[in-house]
Amino acid sequence: MRMSQLFLRTLRDAPTDADVDSLRLLSRAGYVRKVAAGFYSWLPLGSRVLRNVERIVREEMDAAGAQEVLLPIAQPLELWQQSGREQLYGPLMFRISDRKDAGYCLAPTAEELITATVRGEYSSYRDLPVNLYQIQWKYRDELRPRFGLLRSREFLMKDAYSFDTDAANLRKSYQLMYDAYHKVFERCALNFRPVRAQSGDIGGDVNHEFMAVANIGEDDFVWCKSCDYAANVEAAVRRSPEPVAPGSQPMSKIATPDKPGINAVAEHLGCAASELLKCLAFETEAGAIGLALVPGDREVNEYALKVALGGVAYEFLDDAAFARFPRLPKGYIGAHNQHIEIAVADPSVLARTSWVTGANEVDHHVTDAVVGRDFQPTVVAPIVVVASGDVCPECDGELSVDRGIEVGHVFQIGTKYSESLGATFTDENGEAHPMVMGCYGIGISRVVAAIVEEHHDEAGICWPAEISPYAVHLIALTGKGATSEEVRQAAVAIYDGLNSAGVSVVYDDRDVSPGVKFADADLLGVPVQLVVGAKGLARGVVERKLRKTGSRDELAIDAVLGQYIGEGAKSRG
RNA sequence: CGGGGUGUGGCGCAGUGGUAGCGCACCGGCUUUGGGAGCCGGGGGCCGGGGGUUCAAGUCCCCCCACCCCGACCA
Numbered sequence: 119m120r121m122s123q124l125f126l127r128t129l130r131d132a133p134t135d136a137d138v139d140s141l142r143l144l145s146r147a148g149y150v151r152k153v154a155a156g157f158y159s160w161l162p163l164g165s166r167v168l169r170n171v172e173r174i175v176r177e178e179m180d181a182a183g184a185q186e187v188l189l190p191i192a193q194p195l196e197l198w199q200q201s202g203r204e205q206l207y208g209p210l211m212f213r214i215s216d217r218k219d220a221g222y223c224l225a226p227t228a229e230e231l232i233t234a235t236v237r238g239e240y241s242s243y244r245d246l247p248v249n250l251y252q253i254q255w256k257y258r259d260e261l262r263p264r265f266g267l268l269r270s271r272e273f274l275m276k277d278a279y280s281f282d283t284d285a286a287n288l289r290k291s292y293q294l295m296y297d298a299y300h301k302v303f304e305r306c307a308l309n310f311r312p313v314r315a316q317s318g319d320i321g322g323d324v325n326h327e328f329m330a331v332a333n334i335g336e337d338d339f340v341w342c343k344s345c346d347y348a349a350n351v352e353a354a355v356r357r358s359p360e361p362v363a364p365g366s367q368p369m370s371k372i373a374t375p376d377k378p379g380i381n382a383v384a385e386h387l388g389c390a391a392s393e394l395l396k397c398l399a400f401e402t403e404a405g406a407i408g409l410a411l412v413p414g415d416r417e418v419n420e421y422a423l424k425v426a427l428g429g430v431a432y433e434f435l436d437d438a439a440f441a442r443f444p445r446l447p448k449g450y451i452g453a454h455n456q457h458i459e460i461a462v463a464d465p466s467v468l469a470r471t472s473w474v475t476g477a478n479e480v481d482h483h484v485t486d487a488v489v490g491r492d493f494q495p496t497v498v499a500p501i502v503v504v505a506s507g508d509v510c511p512e513c514d515g516e517l518s519v520d521r522g523i524e525v526g527h528v529f530q531i532g533t534k535y536s537e538s539l540g541a542t543f544t545d546e547n548g549e550a551h552p553m554v555m556g557c558y559g560i561g562i563s564r565v566v567a568a569i570v571e572e573h574h575d576e577a578g579i580c581w582p583a584e585i586s587p588y589a590v591h592l593i594a595l596t597g598k599g600a601t602s603e604e605v606r607q608a609a610v611a612i613y614d615g616l617n618s619a620g621v622s623v624v625y626d627d628r629d630v631s632p633g634v635k636f637a638d639a640d641l642l643g644v645p646v647q648l649v650v651g652a653k654g655l656a657r658g659v660v661e662r663k664l665r666k667t668g669s670r671d672e673l674a675i676d677a678v679l680g681q682y683i684g685e686g687a688k689s690r691g
Numbered sequence: 692c693g694g695g696g697u698g699u700g701g702c703g704c705a706g707u708g709g710u711a712g713c714g715c716a717c718c719g720g721c722u723u724u725g726g727g728a729g730c731c732g733g734g735g736g737c738c739g740g741g742g743g744u745u746c747a748a749g750u751c752c753c754c755c756c757a758c759c760c761c762g763a764c765c766a
């Protein structure tokens with residue numbers, strides 16, 4: 119492609135509402151343009167990049183035995199009512215209606231439709247397993263779209279769905295996808311980790327998120343520096359500290375006027391927040407009042423607390439609820455409160471001889487509260503949010519908490535959708551069973567943004583070879599001198615040669631100054647830049663610069679084609 | 692949903708009640724040509740929309756819309 123023909127305008131200043139590196143650079147370099155909150159146009163360069171990620175995903179899905187389909191974006195709401203997810207998604211779904219006032223949604227995902235599709239075709243154990251996938255635009259009317267392409271309202275997603283006869287076979291299908299995801303993200307040159315995760319709204323049990331490590335990510339995940347333990351921050355656990363012998367000092371009450379917070383009290387007493395016992399009051403759905411007890415410098419993992427309660431739903435008290443329980447003075451609650459029915463303590467609560475905690479009386483705290491003497495946990499279970507520096511539960515190594523971008527997610531769903539939508543098969547004995555499903559997503563457009571987040575510098579994007587819109591960025595420094603035409607002809611010869619060798623090349627033939635060409639080349643981020651200039655030409659060489667490292671060398675002009683023949687297959691751009 | 696902020700040319704921004712500006716980009720001319728060149732000359736605006744106040748509104752008031760940021764229970 120000649121740059122004089124390419125539909126492209128680069129920007130020196132990024133639009134002000136581009137708030138992350140990926141969107142700033144993709145906007146400046148003319149890959150995408152914002153149309154509305156959470157909606158983006160993909161211009162020629164962006165479209166090529168998107169296709170490249172698609173291509174990688176398609177190749178790996180096909181290699182893993184999945185078959186591509188294409189389902190409609192607009193889906194009858196009725197289908198979503200059958201699965202019960204119409205309510206669940208609520209305003210997150212874009213809704214439309216036709217002229218007859220029938221309700222449709224723009225699909226936020228496709229479990230329902232794919233299940234209905236398989237139900238309509240397959241009904242025997244002989245048909246299974248089967249794995250279908252599509253690469254299709256998805257729509258979610260996010261509460262707050264942000265981070266540009268990382269959380270948009272329209273996004274391109276690969277979603278695959280496996281159907282098996284039983285859980286053991288599901289695990290095989292799951293493993294195939296899990297392995298395929300590794301290949302996909304390796305080819306995308308992402309620094310990623312598969313982490314154990316909670317299942318969220320889709321339902322089901324075993325699942326992993328594939329997190330691309332980034333500063334800007336929306337999710338924290340925990341990983342061990344010594345082994346391969348990794349988990350979503352909600353699912354992560356640590357090795358709890360060992361219990362210690364209780365203290366013997368008697369508990370005593372002290373005045374802490376107008377000090378309702380951990381930090382305020384710690385500062386007032388001149389002690390560390392970790393010496394205070396944090397007591398969070400909650401009410402279960404059955405109406406029982408409980409406290410979650412953790413060290414003052416720790417936060418409660420709400421998911422872990424629910425597990426500790428045996429799966430019982432609960433809510434932390436809000437101001438209105440506190441008003442109903444005058445015996446629970448917000449900010450001054452102590453673990454020795456007589457009015458609570460449940461006390462869930464993290465094991466670390468047993469690892470300190472005594473605690474400073476609320477006195478259950480406004481403007482007062484107590485010191486030397488001793489577990490087992492002054493207060494009794496009814497449940498001891500790990501409920502703190504894991505933090506960097508905690509001990510790995512599997513190998514005693516050190517855990518680290520980092521930000522990540524969720525680029526993929528694999529689930530073992532089970533029979534939730536096959537049951538509600540009636541996707542059953544008949545087994546060898548003629549008995550009907552619901553199919554056992556897995557579902558597997560990759561955010562294609564999000565992957566593009568994640569790659570830019572990881573592969574860029576001050577000057578612009580540095581694409582991995584397989585993702586780059588072109589394999590080679592050819593720059594002709596023609597100028598207006600005597601050698602101008604000579605340089606132009608040499609560049610065109612290389613351009614034509616590379617093209618006919620199947621190497622995708624973008625050729626900067628514009629009549630602009632060298633500085634503009636260099637700056638744009640760095641901004642666009644094609645991995646290899648070839649510069650044809652009068653100086654080199656006189657010596658029969660062209661200069662080659664690698665975008666990522668900035669390293670330069672010279673190639674004999676006759677050797678250029680030889681160098682890049684074969685590159686076409688690696689990066690067809 | 693709550694709070695805050697911003698809407699002026701494609702992008703970035705200035706603008707004090709009195710003729711709508713600057714930089715980049717764009718068009719034409721001349722010069723320049725190895726890291727976002729210089730000079731000269733141009734084109735491009737329903738100042739987010741609607742109502743009001745005023746002799747006069749980009750500017751003041753009211754309503755609406757869009758976009759951005761923060762928050763949405765950790766005592």
